[in-house]
Amino acid sequence: MVRETRLVVISPLSEITPDQITRKVHSLGYEVTVKETCYGAVLEGPPETVSKVMQELRALDPLGIYSKIRGFPLGDPKRCRAQHGSRPGFSQLQTEWQSLSLVEKGLECALRGDKAEDIDIPERIPVKDLQRFCEEVE
Amino acid sequence: MKIFIDPPNSLILFDLVERFGHEPLSVMATIQERVDNLEIDMPPMNVTLTDVKNGLKYAGIEVPSGIRGRLAVWGPLIDQAEAAIIMEDAPYSFGCVGCHRTNLLVDFLVRKRKLPTIEIDYPRTEEDARNMVIRVKEFLEGLK
Amino acid sequence: MIKIAQLSCGTEYSGVQYEIEKASRAVGAKMVYPDVEASQIDRSIRDFGFNPVSPQLKLMIARAVHLAEGRYDADAVFIATCFRCAEGALVRNELRRYIQEHTDLPVVTYSFTERMKANQLLTRMEALVTIVSRKELLARERQIGITAGIDSGSTTTKAVVMVDNKIVGKAWTGSGEVLESAQTTLNEALAEAGLKMSDLEAIGTTGYGRFTIGKQMNAKLVQEELTTNSKGAVWLADRQRGEATILDIGGMDNKAITVRDGIPDNFTMGGICAGASGRFLEIVSRRLKVEVTELGALADQGDWRKINMNSYCSVFGIQDLVTSLAEGNTRADVAAAACHSVAEQIYEQQLQEIDVRDPVIQVGGTSLISGMVYAVGEILGKAPIVPPDSQFIGAVGGALLSSGFLEG
Known part of the structure; x- marks a missing residue:
């Protein structure tokens, strides 16, 4: 059987809880496995079923629920934290999870039809100016 | 369209690409195929000596094995991509994206293919994020 | 675990x-x-x-x-x-x-x-x-009872018989069939000691053939050569306390081990390149038509600086040496250059992986080649100690450590 394992990640701004996600999955009655995690849930099952479940989950909070697939199957001892320390991707997931509140706000603007603005990134100051500042400090 | 995302394990990029109707080419999918391949017994990633040798297609023998092995996994994704999103300055991430030299080479290989590509920075502020998401949305919608 | x-x-x-x-x-x-x-x-x-x-x-x-x-x-x-x-x-x-x-x-x-x-x-x-x-076992500094150690190396097999902290018999032979070489050398060592196999209270084996020999002879200790050689080296050099670096240039593997009170805390082991091994010196000896045991004395008379050696490789390096001979350089200079080449490669590729601590104790078969010891000293800037019976470190370590099983 071809499996798909998928991380469901709830944005820090969302009111949805991991428990609601798992209950929703159970209530759908599809043949997928779901496991609650600190950032949301992990789904596993045939790709088409996982995709259908994902659509339903996104509907709970379209801008608050994010997902990506995961390489290793659920509970794989090769990637178990107790055995190997954190998974290599875990710290990135942690950091990206924190940034989801920013992405959520960005999505709001994008879906509203806002246009991107050019942000000026200041250039490095000329060496002469730096020299002048140094002399002033002296 | 098939969109190569870089970093190839990014949650944010994977989600945005799917959300706007495209297929993200991620390293996780490749790893999934590898770890499910019961014929190979080289855990955890099932990256084998042959893979590392195949990596020679992307980088020469004088290049460390870790780079060639990574390229053996990602290279085919870059080869089949129809467009790409490169996110610079992404936060700490280990494992597959743990080698900076590999990441530099991957950026280069993507640019060399001259695909429709958008390069963005990892957002630090709300304003950054707003611009980043709007640009990615416009880019992905423009591909249709 | x-x-x-x-x-x-x-x-x-x-x-x-x-x-x-x-x-x-x-x-x-x-x-x-x-x-x-x-x-x-x-x-x-x-x-x-x-x-x-x-x-x-x-x-x-x-x-x-x-x-x-x-x-x-x-x-x-x-x-x-x-x-x-x-x-x-x-x-x-x-x-x-x-x-x-x-x-x-x-x-x-x-x-x-x-x-x-x-x-x-x-x-x-x-x-x-x-x-x-095995901290307790490794802390052993004195051999007790009647024990033997066998070091089954890639090139030679060595055996030592010890009684009450003294070597009473020793022998070595070129490694042939593993068990046969081990038995022959042990018999010779026993003969020198005036003892019989049945007198032995314990046997310790080390080196490549350690498992096979250990099983056959019912050895009490079957141990890799890093810890065994370290113990043998500090016992032979009488440097059981304090710090030291043990440099063992073998026929195939080179080992550089730092020890504190005779117990290793860091080591490197190389075996990638034949050009940095005892094997290279054997090949050079053959080309110079001297026994490898005479190579050191020959090298002592030469000057490696006169030889242009562009490669550490055992194939291309030899080619350079042959060319040097053809250009009229002396065999002594070539022998010195070969020793220098091995020492330099070990310094560049292995000793960088550890922090060399004084004194350096040079052991193993190649430590009998005086030119090799000189070359190592020249590169390190200080002469290494070569203890007596320096080629028997593994066998001595085996005899010493296996005696630890006789108590309690």
């Missing part, structure tokens, strides 16, 4: 992670990976002071800092990065120093290619496990 903390970059993508875990399992140990919170990484990097660009190397540093701070429990440390990665090599070496300065954990470093297999790591892993699990 002995826990070996793995600090590494690139192993999973080089196809060698499985080999590392296989080697550790084979010696009854388990690889562990100190868990580090992402939020702790920046702090660890700041404390350590080296900020590499590659994230995985940052993680390696954070893991090492956690070990040093006692936030994670392990018995030994294995540090590995990809061969040819400069950033990785810098971090690997500095982390090894850091671990040695901040912990008492034995550590081994390794620079791997995709071709690394578990058996290349076995001896190293076994030594790590021995250092952790």
Whole structure:
């Protein structure tokens, strides 16, 4: 059987809880496995079923629920934290999870039809100016 | 369209690409195929000596094995991509994206293919994020 | 279960992670990976002071800092990065120093290619496990009773019989069929001692053939050569206390081991290039038409500077030497150049992996080649100690350590 394992990640701004996600999955009655995690849930099952479940989950909070697939199957001892320390991707997931509140706000603007603005990134100051500042400090 | 995302394990990029109707080419999918391949017994990633040798297609023998092995996994994704999103300055991430030299080479290989590509920075502020998401949305919608 | 903390970059993508875990399992140990919170990484990097660009190397540093701070429990440390990665090599070496300065954990470093297999790591892993699990045995400084040690090396097989902390019989022969060579040398050593096989109270075996011989002779100790040779070397050199570096240039493997009170705490083992081995000196001897035992005296009379040797390689290096002879250089100069080449390659490729501590005790068959000892001394800037019977370190270590089983 071809499996798909998928991380469901709830944005820090969302009111949805991991428990609601798992209950929703159970209530759908599809043949997928779901496991609650600190950032949301992990789904596993045939790709088409996982995709259908994902659509339903996104509907709970379209801008608050994010997902990506995961390489290793659920509970794989090769990637178990107790055995190997954190998974290599875990710290990135942690950091990206924190940034989801920013992405959520960005999505709001994008879906509203806002246009991107050019942000000026200041250039490095000329060496002469730096020299002048140094002399002033002296 | 098939969109190569870089970093190839990014949650944010994977989600945005799917959300706007495209297929993200991620390293996780490749790893999934590898770890499910019961014929190979080289855990955890099932990256084998042959893979590392195949990596020679992307980088020469004088290049460390870790780079060639990574390229053996990602290279085919870059080869089949129809467009790409490169996110610079992404936060700490280990494992597959743990080698900076590999990441530099991957950026280069993507640019060399001259695909429709958008390069963005990892957002630090709300304003950054707003611009980043709007640009990615416009880019992905423009591909249709 | 002995826990070996793995600090590494690139192993999973080089196809060698499985080999590392296989080697550790084979010696009854388990690889562990100190868990580090992402939020702790920046702090660890700041404390350590080296900020590499590659994230995985940052993680390696954070893991090492956690070990040093006692936030994670392990018995030994294995540090590995990809061969040819400069950033990785810098971090690997500095982390090894850091671990040695901040912990008492034995550590081994390794620079791997995709071709690394578990058996290349076995001896190293076994030594790590021995250092952790056999502390009491390794602390033994005196041999007691009647014991024998057999060192079944790639080139020669050595046997020593010891009685009450004295060598009473010794013999060596070229390694042929493993069991036969072992029995022959042991019989000779026993004959010299005026003893019989049945007089032996314990036998210790080491070297490549240790398992086969150990099983056949019912040895009490079957031990890799890193710890056995260290014990033999410090016993022979009478340097059982304090620090020392043991340099063992063998027929195939070279070992450089740092010890504290006779117990190894860091070691490197090389076996990639024949040009840095005793084998190279044998080939040179053949070309110069001298016995390898006479090569040293010949080299003592020569000057390596007169020879233009552009390669360390045992094939191309020999070619340079032959060309030098054709150009009219003396055999003595060529012999000196060969010794210098081996010493220089060991210095450049192996001794950089450990911190050389004085005194350097040079042992193994090649320590009998005076030109080789001179070359090592010249490169290190100080003459090494060559103890008596320096080629018998493994056998002496085997006899000494196996006597530990006679008490209690």
